Amino acid sequence: MKVILAGYPKTGTKSIAKALSILGYDVYDYMEHYWYHGKRWEQILTGKGNVNDFREMYEDVDAITDTPVFYFWEEIHKMFPDSLIILTIRDEDAWINSWFSQMQDLKNIALRMIWFFSPHGRSWHRYFDRHCIALFGFSLPYVWSTPHLNELLMRSRYRQHNLNVLQNAPKDKLLVYKVKDGWEPLCQFLGKPVPNQSFPNKNQNGSLFKLLLKESKIMQRLYFETIVVGSLCCILSVFATYKICSSGRLSKWVSFILVSGRKLLYSFYF
Template sequence: MKVIVAGMPKTGTKSMNAALKKLGYSVYDFAENAFLLGDHYNKIAFEGWTTQDFWDMYENVDAVVDFPAHFFWDEIHKAFPGAKIILTTRSSEEEWLRSLEKQVAMNDGSVLFKLMPWLSPTSRKSMGALALLGQVIFGGTSKSILGSKTHLNKQMVVKRYRQHNAYVLHSAPKDKLLVYNVSEGWDSLCEFLGVPVPEEAFPHKNKGGNIVDTITTDFPIFSKIQREIIVSSIVVSSSAVLTGVVLYKYGVSGIFSHARGCWDFLTTKIVLS
């Protein structure tokens, strides 16, 4: 681990992911943190953690960005004390909140995001930890039971943003910390990391909060999740059709009669054996 991006979501983390990759770093972003490391974050969320846990999670990765890893930046730094820390920020709290609100609205309108917890095993095994950590990190955001609407406590999330940034500024070693806005481009970032400035323009990702397009093209794990959703949808649809055919042919009483016959047959076989 060489670089820990400690900035909150909606502070240019997708741009940082792309920029660090262009600079030659291997990067774990939200998708990898949430789904490849889902079992680890389940343990962290519900049981607690050790420094060794974070070493095991990130020993083969150069850089980490975004939720939920940004919240544990200090624990990750304990495991990798030589790593540099980048606190990504927005120009104001109000700008950050507007960006977060737009992102939440787009997430709520995404069919993919709605189906993931129900039809993707890869996604579902991480949902408990992510939901709990989201409550802790953002201060009381919650979804309805069907995941159709996210309640955002604006005052609380701004307070959390302020507290998080203040903690990083107070606690991170000053000689290893860069406070950075992605609008600055390559120069200050590359100087801090000690690497040459690329010739191509600095990448600006997820502008306008269109995260669905970004993750489905930039993160291979979401191709797996989409395949799982398709397969699960086929299984559910086939089961529904089969159930309908059986109900039409036998009726409810007929189904129970056939089930009872099968049960009697199996129990008789067991007794005779």
């Protein structure tokens, strides 16, 4: 482990992850944490893990970014004391507005279908929801529900987190960084030459799902699973409808559904 990104999500973490990759680091970002260590993270977030888990999870990785590792930067650094720490910061109002924009992105119909149809998508939603509740204080929506942010709580946690890093991270291993600062301070801190290309600017408008679908092989696999499973469900539904209609039992099925629905409503109201 060489680099720990301790910056809160929505402070340029996707841009930093891409920048570290350009600089030659093997980076585990948000989707990699789920794909390779989702079960271990669920244990940690439910109080069943310990700090030694971090060594086993990340000893062969160069850099880790985004959630949920940012929250446990101190425990991870104890396991890898030679690693460098980057704290990305951002104007607080711009930061919270970016969160609200991100919540709108979660309404994406394709993303909801992944959560519903893809086997891995369903486990990803459970994992995502688990750490949203534990770290950010809100529950992730499912299928058609709408997410709700507690702005006061989010702002408070953001300030507390940044203050904790500033007070407790070793000064000789800490870089406080804004994405707008570009390559120079980052490369100087890491001892890397400045690349001959512009600094990456990822997830600028909170369109995280589109970014992941374009660049993450893991997300592309979940999307493929959704298409396959969704197509099979449609085929089976059409086939079942055809069999019912061709057998002359349609009226019996309609009658059964109406009677069952009436009984269900009666049980609710009476």
